[in-house]
Amino acid sequence: MRHASSRFVFSVRSSLKPLLFLIALMAAGMGAAPALAQANSKYAAVVIDANTGKALFSANANARRYPASLTKMMTLYLTFEALQAGRISKDSKIVFSRNAAAEPPTKLGVKAGGSITVETAILALITKSANDAATALAETLGGSEENFARIMTAKARALGMSGTVFRNAHGLPNPGQFTTAQDMATLGLALNEHFPQYYDYFSVRSFQFGKQRIAGHNRLLGRVKGVDGIKTGYTRASGFNLATSASDGNRRIVAVVLGGVSGGARDKHMTDLVGTYLPKASTRGGGNLVARAATAPLNAIAKVILPKKNAPTPDSRPGADGVQVASADEGILSLAEEQNTQVAAIAPAPIPAPAPAPRPENLPFAYSKLDPARLGGVDPVKTASVPSKGAWAVQVASSPSQTEAKAFLDRTSGNAGRVLGSASAYTEPFVKGGVTYYRARFGGFETKTAAWDACNALKRQKISCYAVEQ
Secondary structure, three states: OHHHHHHOEEEEOOOOHHHHHHHHHHHHHHHHHHHHHHHOOOOEEEEEEOOOOOEEEEEOOOOOEOOHHHHHHHHHHHHHHHHHOOOOOOOOEEEOOHHHHOOOOOOOOOOOOOEEEHHHHHHHHHHHOOHHHHHHHHHHHHOOHHHHHHHHHHHHHHOOOOOOEOOOOOOOOOOOOEEOHHHHHHHHHHHHHHOOOOHHHHHOOEEEEOOEEEEOOOOOOOOOOOEEEEEEEEEOOOEEEEEEEEEOOOOEEEEEEEEEOOHHHHHHHHHHHHHHHOOOOOOOOOOOOOOOOOOOOHHHOOOOOOOOOOOOOOOOOOOOOOEEEEOOOOOOOOHHHHOOOOEOOOOOOOOOOOOOOOOOOOOOOOHHHOOHHHHHOOOOOOOEOOOOOOOEEEEEEEEOOHHHHHHHHHHHHHHOHHHHOOOEEEEEEEEEOOEEEEEEEEEEEOOHHHHHHHHHHHHHOOOOOEEEEO
């Protein structure tokens, strides 16, 4: 993440794009949005008037990007929701499993079996952006991080964040986890509107943890007039991200900048956005902009339409801007590799919930008691794992989870059975970057034309796909 950048090693190649991006930003100020987008394909930004919901500034606001530690905004949303409902208290213990304790930095460094309070976990996420604390929270509230990620995505849908899929609670790289600047702004609005009693946590600049004073990473707090939060983020693939809330009393904006080439460039751009658009925001509003939604059932996770490139992840790839960063981040697939590694966001098949992480026996009811099988509304999948005869197949998705790949096949069959005819559904494993993925395919097409015709018919039903020779 961005706060671990002191551990990273930068080596600039011959490309001058990052430098041009920074120069354009500093020289042109607010008029540089087109130049920013040209100089860095990771860039996206939006400024929303928190009183009216109007977009005061927008650049690639709905383009898919990696959230990095902005992911923790949703982890915190669900934590605040559990607090508000009385499922947990600020003093409830969050026990660290081996999985949580093993997360890479930035982290608190709590050993497996150790614990912290919910309030300490909140402060650790907001200031230090601690990955181990995020995972420990997820396992406590969701039973497992995987289950919690499903709940995160369901909540995103309930809040109107249609372009976001979560795969973990901390934001470390995952090729199937993505968002948009618009969605992160929506989440920022929701945090402020739905949990005003907890929102002040986002303005905390440091907190005491044991014998050490842990400082935050949001450099705009206390330096830019009106800024009162929210969250920073960084990974090699995402660039430098920042979600910001600012108010001058009657006016309030929520702004998001994604894909900065450095923390300084990102902060400068956000400072310009706040300075330019906060005075232009409305002093009158019409109530909450983000509908409050109860915990959404898992079948509320709508299928995310795969992009035309057959890849759900952003266009920019690590190193595409000429800057190579050595970090603990896992590798991200190249664009060519992505052609066969799209990840569908679907409701999971009814599989038993993973065993919960260790926790005190008297921990109040949390999300861990939500049964994916009961909430998901997806019938068991009986899908062959071998291709049928025929030279061509139609691929509709791929996922690091075979269960999800099979569930997607089952759902596609139910929605477009006539188009697929006698085609046989199957999954096909393959490995990229040490990760096993599963292609979801319908085989048995005798000719390329037959497969293409079927795929075109699926696309008319808004089911993305492509034909492939088996």
